[in-house]
Amino acid sequence: MILRTTHTTTYKYSDTVAICHTEARLAPRSTREQTLLEHELLIEPQPSSLVSYTDYFGNSVTTLTIDEPHETLRIEAVSLVECHGLEAIHPALTPPWEQVASAVRRYTTDQTFEALQFTYESPRVRPAPGFADYARVSFTASRPLFEAALDLCHRIYTDFKYDREATTVTTPVEEALHSRRGVCQDFAHVMIACMRSLGLPARYVSGYLRTGGGSVGAHASHAWLSVFCPGFGWLDLDPTNDVIPSTRHVRLGWGRDYSDVPPVNGIALGGGTQTITVDVEVKPTRPLDA
Amino acid sequence: MKLEQAAVRDDFASTWRYQPLPNFYDEMLGADGSVRPHWRPLIEALNSIGPAGLGARWQEGRRLLHDNGVTYNVYGDPRSTDRPWPLDPIPLVIDENEWAAIAAAIRQRAALLNAMLADFYGTQRMMRNGIFPPELVFRHPGFLRPCANVPVPRGIYLHNYSADLARSPDGRWWVIADRTQAPSGAGYALENRLVSQRVMPDVFRAMQVHRLADYFQFNRELLRSLVPHHHDNPRVVLLTPGPYNETYFEHALLARYLGYTLVEGADLTVRGKAVFLKTLGGLLPVDLIMRRQDDGFCDPLELRGDSVLGVPGLVQAVRMGNVAVTNALGSGLIESAAPAAFLPTVCQHLLGEELKMPTVATWWCGEEEQLAYVVDNLARLVIKRTFQGPNVQPVFGAKISDPARQKLAAEIRRSPSDFVAQEQVALSTLPVWQDDRLAPRHLVLRVFVAAREDSYEVMPGGLTRMTSSLDSLVASMQHGGGSKDTWVLSSGPTAQTTLLTAPSISLEVSRATFDLPSRVADNLFWLGRNVERVEATVRISRAILTRLYHESDPASFAGIAAGMRILLALGHLAPRPTKATNGASKEARDAALEREMLAMIYDTDGKSELGATLRQLRRLAWLLRDRFSADAWRSINRFDQKFAAPSRVEALRMGGALNLLDDAIVTLSAFGGFAMESMTRGHGWRFLDIGRRLERALLMVDTVHNGLSVRAIDQNAELQTLLEIADSALTYRSRYLTSMQAGLVLDLLLLDEANPRSVAFQLARLVEHVEELPAREVSSRKSAEWKIVTKMLTALQIVDAAELVRSDESGKWSNLETLLATIGNGLRTLSETIARHYFDHSLASRQMSL
Structure with missing residues (x-):
């Protein structure tokens, strides 16, 4: 079974954010139960820097900085995961x-x-x-x-x-x-x-x-x-x-x-009040051909 | 030889009346009461100086400390942010051979602790192999998982390390605490040395004491070698938690001494994976951060989200190898007492050596046998929390009641791993100078280590701290103990290193223009404004007090009234009910006025505007102490303390107040002089001067507006007072002799660009300054600031003094009023504009998680 996951996090601010530093733990891990086939991060506005590393627990983390002034930040993670499931244990x-x-x-x-x-x-x-x-x-x-x-x-x-x-x-x-x-x-x-x-x-x-x-x-x-x-x-x-x-x-x-693995975590400079909306969609799909 | 010794002893005992304690090791006297050989030269010197001589020299020492503003902060003390640094004149003397053994042991310990950190943050082999209990790492809040496997340049975690040592009655030294993340005290040791060397230069030279400067030199060289880029001219910053930190004085001192920029977390920003300093001239790359902030607070993104201190993204920049941080983030992990229980084994395992200097006997209750021992022996142990930092007060088993001990034992049994117990060392004693004699005190010696590329350098000396009383065995500045210089003797002559002789050495020269954090520019601007505010208040008050003295002069009343109106307008005096004063006799009125003036000057009720301004001035000067030369700082520090501590007797007398005001004028001029003569003409100086000019112009506008009453019967007395307040009386007399004319006075105070007190003069300087300010955007157009100032200056240039004193139909000098209002409003707009453009650095940061 292949699942397509779309995870969208939107921050809306009452004031302009001058700069924000964000960590995203949004890439599914390959484990014995599942295999990550594809993963993509779509970020708006464009980050000025984007780096990935593996954290202490082996999770893949993407850190990004946005230093253009913004009132809305949208992070969308799209992944294709093959789920094998596990043999039931007694x-x-x-x-x-x-x-x-x-x-x-x-x-x-x-x-x-x-x-x-x-x-x-x-x-x-x-x-x-x-x-x-x-x-x-x-x-x-x-x-x-x-x-x-x-x-x-x-x-x-x-x-x-x-x-x-x-x-x-x-x-x-x-x-x-x-x-x-x-x-x-x-x-x-x-x-x-x-x-x-x-x-x-x-x-x-x-x-x-x-x-x-x-x-x-x-x-x-x-x-x-x-x-x-x-x-x-x-x-x-x-x-x-x-x-x-x-x-x-x-x-x-x-x-x-939770504190070790929040999906999105960050520090924004400025911004006034913030509203966060999260939307997750997980649907079975077929692998893309070629 | 024997005879000679006995003579020294007798002489010494009778002169200094020093009585060491039985059952403790005394650093100076042997068990038989004879002076230990390495102390003899000092004692002989002291004998020839004598108690009176030492007293006199020590007064000089205290004056130096006071003038240099050497302080430390006491947490939770609302009275002040800083206390004078307590230093004792008698140094701790350590023999060369003994020191060699101490230094070797501390070098080994630094290497050992460094290797432990490398293991914990790397392969964790020691824990896997059962050499070290994993719980001590995994449960420790100082184990910063984001820092695991982060590359550390040259494998150095501990660039600076310090250990607290104590000597037991058998003469052995023990380590009683380790400081591994941001060890403090080296700066105070340096300051102690500067003072003790100044007070006893002859003794110091004769005894061939090791010098400290090399240590700082090595430290600086190492840091230079660690930077990832810009090796030739790296930008190194010293990160401080801020002026309310216990050892802020030391942060400022070290920054100045080593030539680093002192910054707070908000001065730094991470852009594109590297760290930058926010300055007026824009963002400048930072190569190395010497941190004096606990590591958990260094990056709110990855380390502690609840901390607003720190630099978001810093860990990532370190991970990418774009900035070096000393000590490495995460090194606080082994500051706890618990690891000491395992050091002998760990040392064998990691270094293949015996541990050279033992840690005071330590039991971690997480292991069963150790727990049993601790619970059985609570009364003779010191109990600490395993997972709390070294600043938490331990519990002394001997000092608590039986029920309290039982309660503690139950608590330990409930969660044994949370407790560590240590033996209490019977700390050695040494003499301190007290009440014209020498008295014994317990001591703890803090020694300092700086990493070099392949070894560790021990500072030949250290910070000796004493307990506050003989019953106490806690040597802590927080608890009121004192400190001493530490003299390590050398068998050969010691080299002179110039670094030491220049505590205010500034390497800023080449970069001063660029490295100014905007927060500092803000503070300098307000320092300038406050200095002027104080000076104006002092001058006005002096004019009033002098006139109160000369009560026979019939003209004096108009002058006093003018002065009072100005003070009232500036918020220094409360509005007075006219009825009450009108009815009273002249004597009663004068007495009431005198009381009011003295209350204002000395801020007796803590509410005076002058008191508030002085406090503000003090705060700003404190925030900026790394920006000034030692001389400039001394001048302003001395000034501040005068007002802060008036003599009670003098406070009652007008004469005392007048002297104070006279002195204050001189001191303020001295500060102005230092600023003019010693500060490089960078943006720092410019913002200070902009603040001064702006405030001086504004105050002159207020002074003329409130001081001059058009219909006064005795206008001459008013004009005279205005000239005096504006320090322009001499100029006026030399030009116009004694003929007082309002038009001429106003010309001198407002329009004359040659008079350094006039409004026009200030505006002309402001035009020059704003032209040099860093451009906010690339444009050939003149800045908003330039337009505001130029408009005001032009208004002054096109007006004629005669027009200003022309009465309108209602008998008012409306031209003057209009001009003053225009200038006053312009200056206020200028201040706001500058703040908006240059000081906009305080945006609040926020958490973005759900």
Whole structure:
């Protein structure tokens, strides 16, 4: 299946912006679940400089500077991604979660060492007492890791209400836990915090969800999480929709939490008040011939 | 020999009454009470100077510090932004051999910490191999992921490094803290040296003390070798968080001393992947940034989005290799105390050597055995937070109550990795000069390292800091301790390096015209305006006070009234209820006036306009201290302190106030003189002078407008006062003898282009200045500023003094009023226009994320 994604971010300012520096993490990553075929950034006005580099987590980042005065900035990312999906794993076959925690704590392999840094708190996922209590209900003694994770994912999906008004990007994750409300980003952060409270690695995934089918989170950028399981690698979970992401999800990149991978992030000089509109479209398509 | 020693000891004990503490190592006296051999020359010299002599010399030292405006800021102290730098006259003396061992150990430590940073930001092999706990890196807010794998020129992360050393009772030195991101103190060490050398030149020479200048020279050479482009004439800037930073004085001092431009984050901008300095002349490329700002604050785009300080895009410019930053961004990671617990192993692993100087015993509670030890021994340990910077106050286990200790133990058990414990070193002591005798104080020695291309250079000396009292074991300027110069003795004669003798050395000469950040131009302009404002107020007040003294002179009242009207119009005096004063006797009126004047001059209620202007002047001078020569700075600093601290007794007397005003005039003239004679004729000087000319013209307009009452019975007294305020009485007398005529006075004060006090003179200078301002757009047309000034000057040139004093039907001098209004409005428009065109640098930046 090939998906064509179009992600448009428009900034409108009440005053002129003299200069802006922007980072875009808008190129889907090639992973075992998907292959990036094509990617293009269309920026208006023309940036005076455009550079790409790979960040600490391996995500491709484009940094751009616009130094002509402007009142509107439009960044459109168009990508073609081939989604393979993954063979379903049997949750019961994954090791007991305590074993995973201990393997990561001992970090004897490169994989566990890489996973280790996703067990610590991060700028948006601060530890708080409530997370471990909430998580323990699913993570009973010796329960297989992915089975417990799926259960936790299901409980978050059931207990939490998707509510655009409840939170903003700066709402602390603890507040989302208490109010049991939020958007996909909060759902992901809450579950990451739960995993980490037990010493288990979990990372934040930024991406898109294919439109249609009644899923929550389409038409905007989406977010979910991955949990690490030795021998299985990183396994995705989407608590907003209570699904294991497969061919309907497109992965842009990952980090410890949202702050490591905002799709667009920048500093503008001037501008007055700003209005941001984001539009995402994900549609199946056929590869372009030749 | 024995006898001689004993003599020195007895002599010393009786003269200086120095009593070291038992159970501590004393730097000067051995356990048997004899002076240590390397201190003997100093003690002999002190003995021959004697307490009285030392007292006298030290007064000179304090005057130097005061005049040089050496200060540091104390956070959270609302009273002032700066405090005088406390320096003690007795240096710490260190023997050459001992120093060699210290220097070798510190060089090794710098290399070690540098190698650790290279590993953490590169392959992370040490963590993968279990040599170093990953948690200490991954959880540390100072581990800046955007800086990982960013190329670092020559592999140098630590261009400057400093360590705090302490000596235990057995005589061993220990490292108690590392400063790795923007170590401060080298500038203060330099300033201490300049003072101690001035106060004891004879002793200093005789003892063959190592000089500090080479250290700065090496530092400068290294920075030059690091720049990616423009090797011949690189533009290096010193990035400061701003004047409210604790060590801003040092930033300004080092910038001036090393010849770098002092900038704040807003002065820099990233364009097309490189960093530029925003100047009046346009954007100029920056090759190297010596930062004194914490790394997290250096780039709001990639590092900390909540910070408005810093330069958006800086990390990308570094990543592209277009600018070098010292110390490398991210080097704050190892400033924490926790890594010290692992240094001996890490040193073996990375350098294949034994660690030469131990760190004070350190336990990181993230490891189980260490946690157990710490909890059992809390009462004798110092507890620090693992992931907080070195400026956070530690908890002294010995100094808290049992319940508090239990609470702390519980807290540590809850999140052990967040805590580090260290042993408390029983700090050694040395004498400080206090109440005409020598008293012991604990000390911590900060030593400085500069990287060279393939090695590290240790400054032969350092900053010795003392605890504020004998009970305290915290040596910190923040907590009121003092400081000392540090003399490292040399066995051979030391070379004279000229760099040291010129603290105000300025390498700006060739670039002064271009490197002026527009923020600095703004400040210079307002400094000029405020200097004039103060001078005018002082002159008017003096005219009034002198007349109050000469009460027998019947003409004096009209002069006083004229002066009062001007002060009132300028906002210096509150409008007075006429009823109350009319009824009172002349004596009561004079007394009330006197009280009011003194309150205004000394700003006793903190509300006077003069007080506010002086505060503003002080703030601007402070912001600009790197722009002035040491002499010019001294003149204005001295001035400011006079008003700031009036003698309580004198404040009650008019005579004191008059002296103060007389002095103030002289000082202001001196400052004007330095500006005229010593500042290069670049844009900096030009904006300062534009500010002065503009304000002087404006004040003259106000003075004439308010001071002259057309129908006054005694107009002569008014004219006399105006001439005096305008410092033009002498000129007038020499021209017209004593005949007072309004037309002639107005000609001299407004129209005469030869009188440096006249409005016309100021406008003529302003025309010259605005012609030289950098063009805003390429065009042969005259600038808006030029048109405004020329229009005003022409208005003055075509008018005749006789027309100005012609009464209209209602008996008013309407021609004069119209002219004054035209000029006043023109000057205000000029000020706004200049601000709009040249000072537009303060656009607020904002986050663009959702």
